[in-house]
Amino acid sequence: MSETTATEQVRRRPRDRRQAIEAAAAVLFAERGYHRVAMQDVADRVGITAAALYRHFENKYDLFREVALGLVAGLDAATADVPSMTDPSPVAAREALDALLDAIAGASIGMRATGGIYRWESRYLHPDDRRAVRDAFAALRARIAEPARVLRPELDGATSDLAALAALSAIASVTTHRTAIPVAPLRTLVDDAAARVLARVALGAPGPGEEPDAPALPRRRKDQLTQAGIALFAERGYHEVRLEDIASAVGLTPSGVYRHFGGKADILLTACARASAALDAAAEEALGCDEPRQALGILEDAYIRFAVEDRDLMDVYFADVGALEAEDQRRLRRVQRAHVDDWVELLLRVRPELEPREARCLVHAGFNVVADLAVALRHSPTPVARAWIAPVLEAVLGV
Structure with a gap:
């Protein structure tokens, strides 16, 4: 067997190089914010040259976009195995809702170091990409709202969407802090909080009122x-x-x-x-x-x-x-x-x-x-x- 030369080893690129780049970039964007991360920072974290990085991504925004959309795809994949409701009974709705919340909680905890990108850094996505992220979360809320309305038929569409938003927000909070707690109790904790929200949210979503007056301009x-x-x-x-x-x-x-x-x-x-x-x-x-x-x-x-x-x-x-x-x-x-x-x-x-x-x-x-x-x-x-x-x-x- 011929010995592999050092040059051949350098030229060989791992098949998962792109995924490794996205994973490293996700952590850096979450830790430092979009504007404080340079492509060289990502390259250094992965252990490659900047030139090698640009073979995979055209520029920093291209990388940031893939990271943001990839995290959304991760939530979608986590809930893909939860079957759609075919039985409209309360028992089936409870099982579907519990499975959805638990799948979302597991995925959110898994991306705890990176999910904060959505909270603050999504402001830097271009309008079309921001809309894609917003639409993906709207679809996820709709999946939660469906069994929630079976369990609470008095909820209208707008209220159940707000309730689903609040439930998702309670789960997503794991990405906003670094409190040291084992995965299992953390998962149970946010699952239960989300379920309480859906059970106790008030009837009737507040409608729009008159456009509020602009705040008075201070004198100083x-x-x-x-x-x-x-x-x-x-x-x-x-x-x-x-x-x-x-x-x-x-x-x-x-x-x-x-x-x-x-x-x-x-x-x-x-x-x-x-x-x-x-x-x-x-x-x-x-x-x-x-x-x-x-x-x-x-x-x-x-x-x-x-x-x-x-x-x-x-x-x-x-x-x-x-x-x-x-x-x-x-x-x-x-x-x-x-x-x-x-x-x-x-x-x-x-x-x-x-x-x-x-x-x-x-x-x-x-x-x-x-x-x-x-x-x-x-x-x-x-x-x-x-x-x-x-x-x-x-x-x-x-x-």
Whole structure:
């Protein structure tokens, strides 16, 4: 047998090279965000040259698109073996629903390190690709809504779709945090949370109200710039917004911005500080309350109010922290973790049978559901949206 030469070994490409590239890129995009990943970073992670990477993908967006659509395909594949409902009985519906939720939970946990791409980075997909992802999730919600309506025939189509969205969001929350918990109990925890949502969601989806008035423009220029920056960051993502865009939104030249901020990052930092101050104020009030259920209710109400009334700020606070300088980022991450700790402490007082890590997972699930429903109900009157979301959050937490 002739000995394989080193040159032949180098020229040989593994059959799964493309899959290895996509897997490495998915982790990097989830960890750092789309804009902070270079093709060379992916090549280094896989252990190949950048030139070899470009043989598989034309550019970074091409790779990002394949990763995003590939994750959707993973959810579709996980539920492919769950048969469609042919028997409209409640027993068959319960079996189908349980199987669907469990399959989705298993797949979501399997992509825990990468699934966060959908939460924040999907803003950077081109419109056609974003629509493909949206359509895929709509089809998944429809599969969940079908057995849910058999079990709760009083639900109309719009309400069952919202309920399915909330159930999916509770499961998808596993991709938004890194709480150390074994797979089996985590899977059961989010399965049960999703099932509670579907069982307890209120009747009647909130309809659209009158178009809300645009928020009043603050009088101070610094506040105007902050408000404009928040709106633009939430719409496009921090890296897609130029300082010129923010200046133009308030009728200033870029040089005028520098009288108030050192740059775009300072505007983001100011926005994040505003968000953390609002959440801290609610936590301080809640922790000063002696009755645990009432205290948790204070946190719930404040968080829902924040999500519904200041949705752009909430998006920016959680999506764009990674764009800050390392020290600012670490400081804000500590603040965010402290806020979660406050929720966990109060939830454990209300549900002492939970383990701390279980409570932490449920808190993150609640955050995720509130954020997603705030987007889905953005055209509903604010009081109606808040009232509709509140029992869903309580269902997720199990209180």
